[in-house]
Amino acid sequence: MWLYQRMLQYPVKVSGPNPALAKNIITQYGGPDGELAASMRYLTQRYTMPLKETQGLLTDVGTEELAHLEIVAALVYNLVKDASIQQIKAAGLDPYYADHDRALYFVNADGNPWTAAYIQSKGDPITDLHEDMAAEQKARSTYEYLIDLSDDPLVTDALRWLREREIVHFQRFGEALVRTQEYLDNKKFY
Amino acid sequence: MSRNREALLREIQEIQFTTVELQLFLDTHPENRSALADYVEYSNKLHDLILQYSKLYGPLIGFGITSEELDKGYRWINSWPWEDLGGNR
Ligand SMILES: [Fe+2]
Numbered sequence: 001m002w003l004y005q006r007m008l009q010y011p012v013k014v015s016g017p018n019p020a021l022a023k024n025i026i027t028q029y030g031g032p033d034g035e036l037a038a039s040m041r042y043l044t045q046r047y048t049m050p051l052k053e054t055q056g057l058l059t060d061v062g063t064e065e066l067a068h069l070e071i072v073a074a075l076v077y078n079l080v081k082d083a084s085i086q087q088i089k090a091a092g093l094d095p096y097y098a099d100h101d102r103a104l105y106f107v108n109a110d111g112n113p114w115t116a117a118y119i120q121s122k123g124d125p126i127t128d129l130h131e132d133m134a135a136e137q138k139a140r141s142t143y144e145y146l147i148d149l150s151d152d153p154l155v156t157d158a159l160r161w162l163r164e165r166e167i168v169h170f171q172r173f174g175e176a177l178v179r180t181q182e183y184l185d186n187k188k189f190y
Numbered sequence: 191m192s193r194n195r196e197a198l199l200r201e202i203q204e205i206q207f208t209t210v211e212l213q214l215f216l217d218t219h220p221e222n223r224s225a226l227a228d229y230v231e232y233s234n235k236l237h238d239l240i241l242q243y244s245k246l247y248g249p250l251i252g253f254g255i256t257s258e259e260l261d262k263g264y265r266w267i268n269s270w271p272w273e274d275l276g277g278n279r
Contacts, residue, residue, distance in 0.1 A: 176217070
């Protein structure tokens with residue numbers, strides 16, 4: 001089971017309504033390299049990992065990604081909650097508003113809904129860990145593009161923190177890949 | 191949120207960040223005794239702070255992990271972490 005802890009993993013703030021920024025950041029909520037995809041990928045891949053420690057890593061990183069999903073939601077929610085209809089129209093967020101008002105929904109920056117086709121669960125632990133490492137790099141790149149687009153220093157601070165986490169996750173998945181590869185090689189010879 | 195409450199929450203966030211980091215590290219370095227010792231030390235610190243916070247401001251973790259105080263009513267629903275992040279300029 002999972003437990004909910006009633007706090008954000010990292011304290012984030014926004015300077016004020018900014019639907020244009022929210023429109024881009026929402027891709028880390030429901031986009032191809034976003035936090036929902038990350039969490040679901042790791043949590044569903046863990047069952048077929050041969051090493052207990054890699055099952056643990058996927059459980060723990062998948063759980064941390066849920067905390068990041070909440071941070072991204074908190075950013076988007078606070079960037080749009082007090083935005084006027086005029087601001088929403090000017091930002092090009094009106095098609096989103098037509099379907100969801102100011103509610104959170106899993107879409108990328110273009111408004112395409114989240115799909116399980118964003119992730120893979122292949123059963124081959126080497127393949128899956130390579131996918132995980134690539135996923136962390138893709139998430140890092142996305143946070144860098146969002147940092148380029150951000151005109152709110154408080155939001156930029158949150159994006160930088162989230163970007164750093166992807167680098168740590170990439171490092172850990174790389175170590176898990178080496179351990180898994182060694183385990184599989186030893187199994188072949190003995 | 192009061193300044194004391196926010197400060198205590200920051201401390202919890204910081205120490206828990208360390209325990210998250212250590213746990214991920216231990217997942218790929220389970221034989222590392224010094225990381226394990228750090229994990230134990232920070233976990234104990236974290237438990238104390240979470241208990242302290244929950245007594246003052248209501249449960250921080252649901253489903254019975256941190257309890258309510260009978261005389262203070264049901265405080266789980268009091269405020270949510272995505273509120274008051276400065277949206278209204
Ligand atoms: Fe990640």
